[in-house]
Amino acid sequence: MSWVFKTLNSTLGKKLLMALTGLFLILFLVVHLAGNLQLLLPDEGRSFNIYAETMASNPLIRVVGILNFGFIALHAIYSIILTRHNKKSRPVAYAVSKASANSTWSSRNMGILGTLILIFILIHLRGFWYEFKFGEIPYVTYDGETYKNGYAVVAAAFENIAYVIIYVVSMAVLAFHLSHGFSSAFQSLGLNHKKYTPFIQKLGIGFAIVVPALFALIPIVMFLQSN
Amino acid sequence: MNLTLKVWRQKNPSEKGGFKTYKLSGISADMSFLEMLDVLNEDLSEKGEDPVHFDHDCREGICGMCSLYINGQPHGPHQTTTCQLHMRSFKDGDIITIEPWRASAFPIVKDLVVDRSSFDRIIQSGGFVSVNTGGVPDANEIPIPKVIADESFDSATCIGCGACVAACKNASAMLFVSAKISQLALLPQGKVEKRERAEKMVAQMDAEGFGACTNTGACSAECPKEIKLSNIARMNREYFSASLSTENI
Numbered sequence: 001m002s003w004v005f006k007t008l009n010s011t012l013g014k015k016l017l018m019a020l021t022g023l024f025l026i027l028f029l030v031v032h033l034a035g036n037l038q039l040l041l042p043d044e045g046r047s048f049n050i051y052a053e054t055m056a057s058n059p060l061i062r063v064v065g066i067l068n069f070g071f072i073a074l075h076a077i078y079s080i081i082l083t084r085h086n087k088k089s090r091p092v093a094y095a096v097s098k099a100s101a102n103s104t105w106s107s108r109n110m111g112i113l114g115t116l117i118l119i120f121i122l123i124h125l126r127g128f129w130y131e132f133k134f135g136e137i138p139y140v141t142y143d144g145e146t147y148k149n150g151y152a153v154v155a156a157a158f159e160n161i162a163y164v165i166i167y168v169v170s171m172a173v174l175a176f177h178l179s180h181g182f183s184s185a186f187q188s189l190g191l192n193h194k195k196y197t198p199f200i201q202k203l204g205i206g207f208a209i210v211v212p213a214l215f216a217l218i219p220i221v222m223f224l225q226s227n
Numbered sequence: 228m229n230l231t232l233k234v235w236r237q238k239n240p241s242e243k244g245g246f247k248t249y250k251l252s253g254i255s256a257d258m259s260f261l262e263m264l265d266v267l268n269e270d271l272s273e274k275g276e277d278p279v280h281f282d283h284d285c286r287e288g289i290c291g292m293c294s295l296y297i298n299g300q301p302h303g304p305h306q307t308t309t310c311q312l313h314m315r316s317f318k319d320g321d322i323i324t325i326e327p328w329r330a331s332a333f334p335i336v337k338d339l340v341v342d343r344s345s346f347d348r349i350i351q352s353g354g355f356v357s358v359n360t361g362g363v364p365d366a367n368e369i370p371i372p373k374v375i376a377d378e379s380f381d382s383a384t385c386i387g388c389g390a391c392v393a394a395c396k397n398a399s400a401m402l403f404v405s406a407k408i409s410q411l412a413l414l415p416q417g418k419v420e421k422r423e424r425a426e427k428m429v430a431q432m433d434a435e436g437f438g439a440c441t442n443t444g445a446c447s448a449e450c451p452k453e454i455k456l457s458n459i460a461r462m463n464r465e466y467f468s469a470s471l472s473t474e475n476i
């Protein structure tokens with residue numbers, strides 16, 4: 001098996017891991033968004049609460065959830081390893097650098113963007129994931145069945161304008177991260193062809209705009225509703 | 228025109244080095260950038276000072292020897308080699324900062340001269356086709372479709388200048404290495420050894436201490452031969468499929 005480690009330890013292999021974990025997280029975003037959008041349904045959180053309960057009790061989803069944490073960690077750890085490697089490759093910086101002439105801002109600042117997203121994820125997990133799982137949470141009854149009222153926790157959180165701002169700004173950061181990351185992952189996998197690369201690039205930009213925008217919409221709408 | 232040059236001066240690989248400012252006057256817009264430096268060096272020699280060392284050879288954009296990081300871009304503001312850059316791209320009164328390529332795999336020899344033999348070692352590790360001696364093969368014995376020949380030729384136009392490494396924020400050599408891998412992997416003669424080649428050249432690239440690609444595209448945007456990013460994707464493909472299929476466990 002040493003060939004596996006050798007391959008994954010090369011610069012190309014580390015990039016491969018970044019791409020694969022990144023693509024998984026992109027898929028996760030879609031699923032997560034589909035669930036969250038139910039917060040906006042005009043049913044006082046009924047669909048959302050039932051959905052959250054179904055997800056939490058499904059063993060398959062639980063495994064995927066653990067994998068998800070693992071992939072976030074891998075993505076972050078490998079980005080640190082790669083960044084340190086790359087710093088060593090250019091120990092002396094240029095006095096004058098006109099990088100804007102040859103590359104986009106987000107492509108050069110994936111590390112900073114990623115760090116901000118990681119901080120956001122920690123805030124997000126503490127605020128919701130931890131509260132849902134271990135916090136004191138109100139219950140509701142639908143058709144004789146009791147459910148955790150996660151909706152109430154979210155609605156209470158988004159009454160706070162500071163919280164809403166953190167969410168909206170973080171989604172903007174995510175948008176920039178995705179605007180490079182989405183298509184970059186395919187390139188790292190070795191997928192670049194004139195037949196499909198223009199499509200992937202457009203899809204990546206579309207994804208980077210639509211998905212974070214819809215995520216950001218939730219706290220904004222819920223804040224407006226609370227007033 | 229009159230110019231102010233800020234030039235990186237460094238006596239030897241171990242000395243610290245720093246910028247020195249020089250004033251130049253009477254530079255013609257028709258001069259090439261290297262001719263402008265020749266004028267500077269003539270001035271310096273007359274004054275008994277050590278001239279600025281910089282690499283150059285063909286001065287017609289084919290050898291890849293000229294380097295220089297000019298005002299924050301490799302080979303200056305245009306996508307050419309420095310020898311093909313002309314002073315008409317600058318204005319009277321401009322301040323021009325000239326730095327050497329910066330990469331741990333390209334150590335500075337003196338002033339603006341860097342040692343790019345790491346590229347040579349990458350080529351030596353697999354950038355060739357092994358041919359046994361024998362009779363001369365018939366010219367058209369091996370059919371090669373024109374599109375493939377063209378694509379291979381596009382990759383083969385890489386002159387090994389190192390601007391891709393210089394431009395990359397990670398000092399990654401992937402555009403260079405992928406151009407060399409592609410050029411041979413596309414042709415029937417090169418296909419025979421393509422898997423070992425990919426493994427060996429990537430291993431050597433890593434051993435030389437070049438950075439890892441983050442797909443910013445800066446390399447291709449600055450490459451004087453417009454080597455495409457699709458080469459890097461091909462290298463990734465070749466490398467991953469090689470590692471799944473060669474006999475090296």
Ligand code: SF4
Binds near residue numbers: 387391449450451452
């Ligand atoms: S890929 Fe382009 S920039 Fe890099 S060495 Fe070859 S010609 Fe120079």
Ligand code: FES
Binds near residue numbers: 282283
């Ligand atoms: S001196 Fe040969 S390419 Fe510039």
